[in-house]
Amino acid sequence: MKSIIKLENLSKSFGEDLVLKSVNREFEEGKIHGIVGNNGSGKTVMMKCVCGFLQPSQGRVFVNYKQVGKEVDFPENMGIIIETPGFLPNLSGLKNLELLASLQRRIHKEIIRQTIRRVGLDPDMKKPVGKYSLGMRQRLGIAQAIMEDPSLLVLDEPFNGLDKNGTGQMRTLIKDLREQGKTILLASHNQIDIDELCDTVCEMDAGVMTMIR
């Protein structure tokens, strides 16, 4: 199977602090790849390097065979959620997603509405996002990540703020996405999420990545 993400000697430091230490790893297409690790272990930094938000201090990141930061600024056809998702607080969830979708104009309004329903929210809800609970924002964040049907998803703590019912719904959704052939990079503190969902699991500890499964 093809490797959709490839990390080559990836290191990242902030001043004297070496956060990622020469990480080498390939992530295969069509699977859910779990990343576990404590706070500060380097999970988010690694994911931000994959997304192209952070420039590696050393090494290279390839997504879809293109070097991030050189051949592409940010990987194409990728949906993301990095911790707490942010939206314009005065607008409704639907309006927020419409604004994001208007950047590329790949999808029409009905698809956005369907995606909002898919994550368990009501697209006709007029309530501004500023008044959403953390769980609702998280659902909306997942909706913006999947609405344009990307082949690759980078989900950093996607179950943050979700209640038991919401977590169950999102787990089912992520499994469905895998069935559709999506590749998912999933970071979570929750061992149950990782055990239940992931095909491969890596552990990050003090910037070092170790394969567990």
Next chain:
Amino acid sequence: MFKKIRQSFSVAGYNFRQWRRNPRIIITFLLAFILCFLLSDKAVAFAEEHQTTMQIAEAFIWTFGDSNSILLSSLLLILLFSDMPFLSSGTPFYLMRINRRIWVMGQAIYIFLAAGVYLLFILVSTSLVCMTNSFTANMWSKTAAILGYSGEGQAIALPALVKTLEMSHPYQCMASIFFLMLLYALVLIFFMLFFNIWKGQAAGVISVFAFSIYGFLLNPENLQSLFRLPDELAYKTRVWVGWLSPLNQATYHMHNFGYDNLPRLWQTYAIGGALLLLLMLLSLWAIRRYSFHFRGTEGGA
């Protein structure tokens, strides 16, 4: 090409949408109004004292024809753009759908429009301050004539000069001052943008203060009194400073109206335009290696 332009405007629009109910933006505009009220008070009080009327643009012309007023109003811009380079927790979702260059172009459009809106607000505010005692025809008022020809303008530190009165009409003069202020504000903010992207947020703020202090210290009156320059040398200093100081370049009466070696208005516009283009290109260069740190998403590393 059209898609990239549309995306750049969407990025600028995203920044403007964050103005709604934003206390920082409200405070900036409130302070700007108070500043206009305080700075234009001298001109308004002078007209009331002499029981003469003013042309509606004159309060703006006499107030912002002065370099110190331009400096003060531009410092408030730092508050308006203090969240530069505008990285909120929603920014990652935008970035994934565009590229770095489009993002910088979007910021540039936002800076142009936001600075324009801010200066229009200043223009309207100063006009409001003298509205009850003013007329709209494009001719200088009796107040302007007294200020300019009697030398009283200089006595109360209002830059109502004969050359201003004789070489232009109020609306043309107002437009020139507006564009000079806009150019100065844009250069200042683009300086901040470039240093922000290149060396970080602290460097952005320091650069803008350094830029302002440089302009403030290169003041011909300050230099003359500090070094006790004779008149001939003082004139030469004034000419040099007129060219070297961005703040003096932004001051209307520090220009050549046909009889000295100060920069002409078109030369200032050309220098400012070239500087803006250079700073924009430098920002586009610096963004290639920029690491994004978003507010509100930073948790565990």
